[in-house]
Ligand SMILES: [K+]
C-alpha cells in the first residue's frame with residue numbers, strides 16, 4: 001500500500017470540502033437572520049478550520065510519495081475519503097442544531113454526501129438558510145464525486161483512474177483509455193454543470209423561489225433527494241415544477257457518458273445502447289402501470305393527476321432520487337411493491353443513481369435465461385451481448401459475484417437492524433435497508449416519504465451511515481477496508 | 492426429446508400413485524365412520540381408477556422406446572411427474588370435502604407431494620381418517636421421491652440417473668458412479684424406511700396415539716410438516732414428544748448419504764464434511780440465540796420451556812419441516828427475522844429439506860470473501876474447497892447462477908402474488924413466497940403457524956402450487972418446461 005499517495009489524495013478531498021464549507025459561510029452572511037448568524041458563522045468557520053487542518057495533515061504525511069498507484073490504493077482512497085468527509089460534514093449539523101446528537105449529524109451528513117437523501121430531521125423549516133444550503137450542496141458535491149471526482153482527482157497521476165472508474169461505475173471502462181481520461185473528465189464536469197444550470201433555470205422559470213431552485217437543482221441532478229421543505233415537492237403544488245423535475249431526474253439517471261454523446265449529436269450510438277433501451281423501457285412500463293393503478297383504484301383522481309403522480313413517484317424512486325408529491329405508503333400493496341422493486345433496480349451505470357443498476361440486471365436476466373437452457377443442454381455455447389459487445393465469462397462472473405454479495409449484505413443488514421429496531425414490523429426494517437443501501441432516501445412503511453429516520457436507535461443510525469457509504473461505493477471500497485491483506489505495506 | 496421413454500416413466504409414477512391411493516382405500520374401510528365411508532370410498536376408488544387409467548395411457552404411448560436418456564428427458568420427466576401427481580392427488584380432497592374448490596385441492600395436494608406442508612384447511616378435525624392418512628402419506632411418498640425416487644425409477648435404464656441426481660440434490664454427484672447407483676438407491680430407501688420406523692416407534696412409545704404417530708412419522712422424516720391436529724405439535728403438550736420430533740427433524744435435514752455413512756460407522760468421513768459442520772453450527776447458534784431471547788424477553792417462561800420452544804421452532808423452520816409448538820408471529824421482530832432467514836438457509840443437499848441449502852450458502856459465502864479480496868488483488872489465485880475437494884470454477888459459477896435465478900424468482904413471485912393479494916402487508920406476501928418456494932409450510936405475519944392459506948385468492952393458490960413444485964425441484968425442472976428448445980424432437 002502506497003500510504004503517502006493515499007494520504008495526499010485524501011488531502012485534496014479535504015481541500016474541496018473546505019471550499020464547500022467556505023461557500024456556505026458566505027451564504028450565512030448573506031441569508032441567515034441576525035439571531036442565527038452567530039451560531040452558523042461559528043459552525044462553518046469551525047468546519048472550514050477542521051477540514052483545512054485535516055488537509056494540511058494529509059498533505060504533510062503524503063509529502064514524498066511514489067507514483068505507484070494500483071487498485072488497492074484506489075479503493076482505499078475512495079473508501080476513506082467518503083467516510084472521512086461524512087464525519088467532517090457532520091460538524092455544521094451538530095453545532096447549529098441544539099437537539100442533534102452525533103449519530104443524527106453523521107447520518108444526515110452521510111446521507112448528503114452519498115446522495116441518499118434520507119433525513120433524521122422532520123422540521124426543516126427551522127434550519128437556517130446556510131445549513132440548508134450545506135445540506136443540499138453536499139449532495140451536489142457527492143454527485144459530482146460519483147460521476148467524475150475520482151477520475152478528476154486522479155487524472156494528474158495518469159494511471160489507475162481506469163481501474164478506479166471501473167470499480168465506481170461498472171461497465172463503461174472501454175470509454176476510458178488512459179490518454180483520453182483527462183479530456184473526458186473535463187467534458188463530464190461540463191455536462192454535470194450544464195445540466196445543473198439548465199435545471200436551475202427551469203425551476204426558477206416555473207416560479208420556484210430562487211433559493212429553493214438552487215437547492216433543488218443540487219439535489220435533482222445528483223438524484224439525491226433532499227428538499228428544502230418538509231413535504232418535499234408537494235409543497236410547491238405546481239404541475240409545471242413537477243414535470244421539470246421528472247425530466248431532470250430521468251436525465252440524471254442516465255449514464256453521463258450517454259448524455260455527453262447526445263450533446264455531441266451521436267444519437268445512433270445512444271440508441272444502440274442496451275442499458276439506455278432497458279432503462280427507458282422499464283421506466284415507461286412502470287409509469288403506465290402505476291398511473292393506471294392510481295387512476296382506477298378508488299383514488300378518485302383525474303387522469304392528468306394520476307399520470308403526473310404516478311410518473312413522478314416512479315421516476316423519483318427508480319432514479320433513486322427520493323422526492324415525493326404523494327405519500328405512497330397509503331397506496332395498496334401492489335404499487336408499493338413495484339416501487340420497492342424499482343429501488344432495487346436503480347438507474348444506469350455511470351449515473352449518480354443508486355440501486356443494483358440496469359446493466360447488471362440486464363446481464364443477470366440474460367444469464368438466467370441461458371442458465372435455464374444450459375440445465376438441459378449442458379454443452380450449449382452461447383454468448384451474452386450487451387451494447388453490441390460480447391461479454392467475457394469473467395465479466396458475467398463479476399456481475400454474479402456482485403449480486404450474491406449484495407444479497408448477503410442485504411440479509412446481514414436486515415438482521416443487524418432488527419437487533420436494535422425490535423419494535424418495528426419486518427417491512428419497515430427491510431425498507432430501511434433498501435432506502436439506505438440503494439441510496440434512495442425514503443422507503444415504505446414507517447420510513448415513507450412523509451416520515452423521517454429520526455425515531456431510529458443511535459446505533460442503527462451509525463450503522464445506516466456506513467451502509468449508505470457502502471452502497472454508494474458499490475460495496476467493495478468499504479468491504480475491502482475490513483480485509484487485512486489491504487493494509488499490508490508491500491504486496 | 493425421447494417422448495416414449497418420458498411417457499413410460501410417467502406411467503411408473505402413476506402406478507406408484509395408484510398404490511398409495513389403494514392403501515388409503517384400505518384405511519377408509521378400516522377407520523372411517525359409517526357416515527363418511529360412502530364418500531371416502533367413492534373418492535379413493537375414483538383416484539385409483541384415474542391414476543391406473545393414466546398409467547395405462549402412458550405405458551401405451553411409451554410402449555416402444557429407445558434407450559436414449561439425457562438431461563433433458565430427465566428434467567422433463569421430473570417436472571411433469573410432480574405436476575401431474577399434484578393434479579391427480581387433488582382428487583380425494585375435492586371429492587370428500589364439500590367446500591373445497593379446485594384451487595384448494597390442488598394447493599393441498601401440491602403442498603403434500605412437495606413436502607411443503609402449507610394448508611388451506613383450518614379445521615382438520617372434520618377430515619375423515621382416510622383423507623388425513625392420504626394427506627400425510629403424500630408427504631412421505633414425496634419425501635421418498637426427493638431422496639431416491641428418481642434414481643430408483645431410472646435405475647433400470649442405467650444411464651442418466653447421475654445427471655438427474657446432480658440436478659435434484661446438488662453437490663453429491665461423485666457418490667453416484669453408474670455401477671453403484673442401484674445399490675446406493677436400495678440403501679437410501681432402507682435408510683428412509685428405517686428412520687421412519689424408528690421415528691414411529693419413538694412417537695408411539697411417548698404415548699402418541701398410534702394413528703397420529705404414523706401420520707406424524709410420515710411428515711417428520713420427509714421434513715414436510717402436515718399435522719393431524721389444527722394446533723400442530725402444541726396439541727400433544729408433551730415435552731418428550733417434542734424432543735423426539737426435534738431429533739428426527741434434525742436427522743431428516745441431513746444429507747441421506749451422510750446418514751448412510753453414519754450407519755456404516757464411517758464417522759471420520761462425516762466429521763470431515765463441510766456441509767455437516769456448517770449445518771450443525773448454524774443450528775446450534777440459532778437455537779441458543781432464539782432460546783436466550785425467549786428466556787429473557789418478557790415471556791416469563793422457565794429456562795427449560797424457553798430452550799425447548801426455541802429449539803423446536805428453530806429446528807422445525809431450518810429443516811423446513813414447519814411443525815410448531817408456539818405462535819412465533821407473536822414474537823418481536825429479531826427472532827422472527829431469524830426464523831425467516833433460516834427458511835432461506837434450509838437443510839443439507841441430498842435431504843428432503845427445502846431452502847437454498849447449506850452447501851450452496853457455504854460456497855457463496857466463501858466466494859464472496861474471495862471476491863472482496865479480488866477487488867484489490869485482481870490476480871490473486873485462490874481455490875475454494877468444500878468437503879476436502881477443490882471446486883471447479885464451473886461449479887462456483889453454477890451456484891452463483893442458481894442464486895441469481897432464485898433471487899429473480901423470489902422477486903417475480905412477490906410481485907405476482909401482490910397482483911391478487913392487494914390487501915395484505917408486504918411482509919405477508921414475502922413470507923407467503925418464502926413458505927412455498929422453500930417448501931417450509933408456515934410463514935410469518937398472516938400465514939403464521941396458527942393460520943392457514945385458505946384466505947388467499949383462487950389464482951394465488953394455483954400459482955403457489957406451481958411455486959412449491961418449482962422450489963421442490965430446485966427451479967430448473969419446471970423452468971425448463973417453459974423453454975421452447977426442450978420440446979424439439981431432435982436436438
Ligand atoms: K437519493
Ligand SMILES: [K+]
Pocket residue numbers: 606607608714715716811812813930931932
Ligand atoms: K415443510
